[in-house]
Amino acid sequence: MTVEHGREVESAGTGRRRRGSLTREAILDAAERVVGAGGGELTVRAVAAELEASPMALYRYFGTKDELLEALLDRVLGRVRTGPESADWVEDLRAFARAHREVLAAHPWAVTALFAHAVPGLNAVQLGEVALAILARGGIHGEAAVAAFSAVVAMNYGWCAFASARDTPSTAGGPASDLAPALAALPVEHFPLTVAAAGPLARYGAPEQYELALDRLVAGIAERGDLSSPRP
Amino acid sequence: MTVEHGREVESAGTGRRRRGSLTREAILDAAERVVGAGGGELTVRAVAAELEASPMALYRYFGTKDELLEALLDRVLGRVRTGPESADWVEDLRAFARAHREVLAAHPWAVTALFAHAVPGLNAVQLGEVALAILARGGIHGEAAVAAFSAVVAMNYGWCAFASARDTPSTAGGPASDLAPALAALPVEHFPLTVAAAGPLARYGAPEQYELALDRLVAGIAERGDLSSPRP
DNA sequence: GGGGAATGTGTACGGTGTACGCTACGGCGA
């Protein structure tokens, strides 16, 4: 540990970080460590502590906390593995969606944060390009392609937000895990269907259900194709 | 104004609110006023100021700011107008989704907030019941129904989050409105499709595109129906 | 070796949510 966090080793006396030992990458690493393990909240002070640096040191590299967050988000989005294309564009679209979802699911903290940022980073643009390429192979272009792409991404975001919200044991003890009995205990005369489907409802973010949902959406996209779409 | 905010009229001398003039409803009203007009941020102090009360006064009615937010969100969700059912369950499903989306679009601040709360309020459950009823009329039950419902809701959330993020002139000046030229200015050799679709992409949250996306999703749900779904 | 730019830090300010104890109001029994 004294090797990893090397301040007290490399320059034990001064209590000051070595010049140049701080980089945007190092800061992003620290930020991810903070926010990743244990679900700690992303605060400038926490990241600085992780680096054993002063909070203000970060401001040499990121003008603002928001800017740091933005960089962090685009970095995460860069992890989406867009596989090689196959002969079946529909299956490729599904694979794209799954890969996207996997990354979001692996970084639950990123999901909510991604909403606040209207301006997509470069990696987000890159993902869009890949998706548009897949859709183009299905003969879908222009407005319809953008709508289809947006639909997939929107569903993934919404889905992961719910799923991670459900899975986090937030509010100390996780009432979400007790959701099934809570639903089943509702007055049957008012919520008959909810009570009947309490089981599946309690697993509302589960992967099997995601497969079903994705299947529906992709089927709709494939079937409707570029109907009512102006070709560019 | 001196009539609406009645403290200085009703009990001018003391600078203290009349006993019993504070209620959960009044607080929620104030909170909505704060967060609604001008997009002010929801802070306990701001709500208290709106009520001309002390911040701490609110804590008699809501244990925590989060609890207040939760109540506010469920109240908003209660505004979804679930129309009468028609003969066409598919059209009803579309109408449900549109109504849900409209409410979210009308309360952009609620969208991001709704993600953090895993436990659905009563109104959320009520919406689920309505959606399950529509799907049941299409012969869709159990896991498939939950997946379909979740898909619609997830897409709505994701969609509205993007749309509102794009439409808010955040970061002072709204670079989002300049998104089209920014996309068009990308290197064509790396992002040919993105550049070609810059126009539609810049309108990525627009209502016309939502109709296209919703159409795809609903088509998929209607077509696939309860395939691969265990009946309860 | 010495100067100067670049890097990391300390201090401080205005904001947040909220714990704790007090004040004063208004309905109650006498």
Add this chain to the structure above:
DNA sequence: TCGCCGTAGCGTACACCGTACACATTCCCC
């Protein structure tokens, strides 16, 4: 009518947040 007392509303205070600003240090280059 009077006084009591539960409680609604309040004031103060604390820990934490993002970050402006001026300062100390360090390294590079001449």
